Amino acid sequence: QKEVEQNSGPLSVPEGAIASLNCTYSDRGSQSFFWYRQYSGKSPELIMSIYSNGDKEDGRFTAQLNKASQYVSLLIRDSQPSDSATYLCAVIRGGGSYIPTFGRGTSLIVHP
Amino acid sequence: KAGVTQTPRYLIKTRGQQVTLSCSPISGHRSVSWYQQTPGQGLQFLFEYFSETQRNKGNFPGRFSGRQFSNSRSEMNVSTLELGDSALYLCASSAGTAGTDTQYFGPGTRLTVL
Numbered sequence: 126q127k128e129v130e131q132n133s134g135p136l137s138v139p140e141g142a143i144a145s146l147n148c149t150y151s152d153r154g155s156q157s158f159f160w161y162r163q164y165s166g167k168s169p170e171l172i173m174s175i176y177s178n179g180d181k182e183d184g185r186f187t188a189q190l191n192k193a194s195q196y197v198s199l200l201i202r203d204s205q206p207s208d209s210a211t212y213l214c215a216v217i218r219g220g221g222s223y224i225p226t227f228g229r230g231t232s233l234i235v236h237p
Numbered sequence: 238k239a240g241v242t243q244t245p246r247y248l249i250k251t252r253g254q255q256v257t258l259s260c261s262p263i264s265g266h267r268s269v270s271w272y273q274q275t276p277g278q279g280l281q282f283l284f285e286y287f288s289e290t291q292r293n294k295g296n297f298p299g300r301f302s303g304r305q306f307s308n309s310r311s312e313m314n315v316s317t318l319e320l321g322d323s324a325l326y327l328c329a330s331s332a333g334t335a336g337t338d339t340q341y342f343g344p345g346t347r348l349t350v351l
Binding site: 157167168169170171174213215222223224225226227228229230 | 279280281282285292293294295327334337339340341342343344345
């Protein structure tokens with residue numbers, strides 16, 4: 126059973142809208158959470174990391190973490206066609222051992 | 238500053254052969270992690286090296302091995318190739334602890350096993 130779940134999509138939103146991407150995880154001991162963006166044919170690039178409950182904002186991106194409910198989400202405000210990509214959620218248990226588990230990604234399409 | 242480089246970019250092998258992939262991290266980075274990405278399984282962690290020592294290892298068979306040199310460059314070796322080893326192999330480097338420091342991915346090596 127996959128430990129990190131994401132809706133594969135595609136999630137289609139109009140330009141200027143808010144895109145909401147969700148990720149759930151099964152390991153309650155998870156401590157570090159990451160969102161990566163991967164354009165087609167390219168490598169993943171880190172866009173957000175979050176370690177404590179609540180919201181973390183960086184420009185148009187907001188990561189939200191709820192450890193009690195075991196989910197982490199990524200909001201993209203004022204979505205642009207250039208945001209069209211696959212978004213990967215990664216979770217690390219921590220405790221001295223760094224072994225990230227990735228979700229399979231959500232494909233986001235922002236149409237003009 | 239130059240990014241993470243991987244060589245070769247594309248590779249075609251046949252079952253039973255072995256292959257060695259190379260990764261040069263960003264200058265000053267001491268951690269190198271290796272990943273396998275396939276459409277079916279997604280992105281999976283293989284192992285991480287820091288200062289020439291394997292620090293973490295994912296759930297892959299012993300056919301997958303790696304090493305890191307004193308200049309932080311890393312190699313990954315896959316022996317007795319199987320069809321299922323066809324994948325994009327990515328390496329990523331970070332300055333320190335991969336769990337908290339930003340990882341920067343290389344362009345990947347596309348391995349095809351026939």
